Amino acid sequence: MPHKIIFDTDPGVDDAMALLFALKSPEIEVLGLTTVFGNSNVEATTRNALNLLDFAGRPDIPVAKGAGVPLVIPPHPTGEFVHGDDAMGNIGWHAQTNPNMHVVEQHAAQFIVEQVMSNPGQITLVPVGPLTNLALALQLEPRIAKHVKEVVMMGGSVLHAGNVSPLAEANVHNDPHAAALVFRAEWPITMAGLDVTEAVQMNAAYFDELAAGGNRFGGFIRRVVAFYQQFHVDWYGMPDGEVHTHDPSAIAYLIDPSIYVGQQWPVTVPTDGPAIGATIADRRLRFWQSPKVNCLMQVDGDRLRALYKMRIRA
Ligand code: RIB
Ligand code: CA
Numbered sequence: 001m002p003h004k005i006i007f008d009t010d011p012g013v014d015d016a017m018a019l020l021f022a023l024k025s026p027e028i029e030v031l032g033l034t035t036v037f038g039n040s041n042v043e044a045t046t047r048n049a050l051n052l053l054d055f056a057g058r059p060d061i062p063v064a065k066g067a068g069v070p071l072v073i074p075p076h077p078t079g080e081f082v083h084g085d086d087a088m089g090n091i092g093w094h095a096q097t098n099p100n101m102h103v104v105e106q107h108a109a110q111f112i113v114e115q116v117m118s119n120p121g122q123i124t125l126v127p128v129g130p131l132t133n134l135a136l137a138l139q140l141e142p143r144i145a146k147h148v149k150e151v152v153m154m155g156g157s158v159l160h161a162g163n164v165s166p167l168a169e170a171n172v173h174n175d176p177h178a179a180a181l182v183f184r185a186e187w188p189i190t191m192a193g194l195d196v197t198e199a200v201q202m203n204a205a206y207f208d209e210l211a212a213g214g215n216r217f218g219g220f221i222r223r224v225v226a227f228y229q230q231f232h233v234d235w236y237g238m239p240d241g242e243v244h245t246h247d248p249s250a251i252a253y254l255i256d257p258s259i260y261v262g263q264q265w266p267v268t269v270p271t272d273g274p275a276i277g278a279t280i281a282d283r284r285l286r287f288w289q290s291p292k293v294n295c296l297m298q299v300d301g302d303r304l305r306a307l308y309k310m311r312i313r314a
Helices: 013-023 042-055 108-118 132-140 170-174 176-184 204-214 216-236 248-255 301-313
Strands: 003-009 028-035 063-065 123-127 150-154 189-192 260-268 292-299
Touching: 003 013, 003 108, 013 028, 013 042, 013 216, 013 248, 013 301, 028 042, 028 108, 028 248, 042 063, 063 108, 108 123, 108 132, 123 132, 123 248, 132 176, 150 248, 170 176, 176 260, 189 248, 189 260, 204 216, 204 301, 216 301, 248 292, 248 301
Parallel strands: 003 028, 003 123, 028 063, 123 150, 150 189, 189 292
Antiparallel strands: 260 292
16 A cells, blocks of 8 residues: 655655655655645645656645744745745746646645644655744644644654754744744654755766656756755755755655664754753653653665666666
8 A cells, every 4th residue: 555645745856856755756655745835835735746746747746835934033034045046946947837726715734734644544744844834733723733634744863963054944934933833742753864865866877867868757857956966065065966865865764664773763853942842752761751752863775766766766
């Protein structure tokens, strides 16, 4: 039985890479996309979600537009400096490629609640942006925590340095109050954080391999990733066109969890002070009673890259 997922996303170059990976994998059935601010404003991330589904030939998959701002804090600047003015590598996605596609009328949080409550025990939530929509859904209907199959998120970091502050990863930092609610809820969470996503890199030669022979999905990925590669040169000094493998990691875990080693620790998110938006794990299992999170701490990068290439080129 494939994993039935709701992909909660702020596309975003690596969100696009993750979505195409999911759509090409028989282990995954994408029930819907819910959108959130993050890599750009929610109007742009929603347009990109629609355009990606149009590109992939899946205009049938519903898209529900979600939160445009965090629950409590004022919004941080959005991520165009990482992902381009259109948040898709400056390929000129400033309008819908298919004007006949429309978002559903429900807010993303309502969409999540309705799907989970009408399919108890079956739905996996895959948030790869700020956790605002999941927190809103929990506030609307706390029983979703008992009825989701699991939550597999990209975000946070246990031991790795932060990417937007010394301690914090962007998705959690963008809405720390939402993340705190999500980590307090009693649902099974797997966290693919910077500990594993920055441990795996894809470089220029790899993107050429994805695109070889005119492969349509691989060619699209190579095109949209160029701006993101330049960000990795400027920010991290990566010399060979490498990028970190953030959002595809959540999908890879769902397809083949044996690529990863996880550790079960309670996680807390500070909502103010210098550690705001960090994901602090009680690694001694001594201090906190909150639900344990499956924190992914090790990854086999070669297997992940091989799996990704096989699926994108299939
Ligand atoms: O920190 C990496 C995360 O921030 C990814 O989900 C990326 O798409 C951005 O949202
Ligand atoms: Ca993302």
